Amino acid sequence: MSTLHARPVALITGGAKRVGAVLARSLHAAGYDLALHCRHSIAQAQALAAELHAQRADSVLILQAELADIPALSKLVDDTLSRYGRLDALVNNASAFYPTPIGHADAAQWHELFASNAQAPFFLAQAALPALRSAHGAIVNLVDIYAERAIADHPIYVMAKGALAAMTRTLALDLAPEVRVNGVAPGAVLWPSDGKSYDDQAAMMARTPLGRAGTPEDVASAVLWLLRDAPFVTGQIIRVDGGRSVSI
Structure with a gap:
């Protein structure tokens, strides 16, 4: 292990694009150096690292791995420690999300959804x-309001996020007092990459008390608060959903 690094270090899974990239920029701006994990999005990870290196040299380590490969997970941590000599924050952001209607789901879908979201x-x-x-x-941990509320045709995803929510609570107990464990449960922040119809989006906003979608920055602010500014908070899952969870 190398000499202890001067700045705090955060390992972010799925940090190359979408919400993960905003998390990376937010934590980097707050003074964290990063171990930035990606699976297939290596070009996006490299572009983001170049952007952040221009702000602070040698402040991002890119790590590429398949999260379903359990031995690879230990290597992500080992490589982070080899580079920085410390790890202050783990942000479990990576997530697979797609429908698996009962009657049509298969074992491969089960394993993929549980691998990224819980395992x-x-x-x-x-x-x-x-x-x-x-x-x-x-x-x-990036959870989901659907860990507690059902969404049609997504039973495996809902179960996997439910497992992640349960893990957040039990690890908060098991890892205390040295390590705090919390979650953020976003509502409508970014639409899935395959998109939703305008009618779906409009209906969702109509059920959201604040009347709008959130932003990745809203999620990043909650994550940073839990990591840096909430030393007496553990075992909590903060809903960042514009109030939607109280009106579903």
Whole structure:
């Protein structure tokens, strides 16, 4: 392990694009150096790293891995520690999301959805635990309001996010007092990459008390608060959903 790095270090899964990239920019601006994980989005990760290196040299390590590969998870942590000598924050952001209607779902879908949404966050937390304990660090899991509320035709995704919510609570108990574990549950922030119809979006906004979609920056602000500014908060899942969860 190298000499202890001067700045705090955050490992972000799925950090190359969409919400993950905004998380990366937000934590980097707040003074964190980054271990930036991606699966297929290596070009986006490299472009983001170049952008952030222009602001602070040698402040981003790109890590490419398949999160379903459990041995690869330990290597993500090992490579982060080899580069920086410390790990202060783990942000489990990566997530697969697609419908799996009952009667048509298969085992491959089950394994993919649970791998990114529940299995990888657990085994990453386990691998990172010694370093996080040493740093008195924190874990933030990106959950979903659908971990508690059903969404039609997505039973496996809902179950996987439900497992992640349960993991957040139980690890908060098991890892205390050295490591805090919390979650952020976004509502409508970015539409899925395959898109939703305008009618679907309009109906969702009509059920949201604040009357609009959120932004990735809203999510990033909550994550940063939990990591840096909430030393007496653990075991909580903060809903960043414009109030939608109270009106579903």
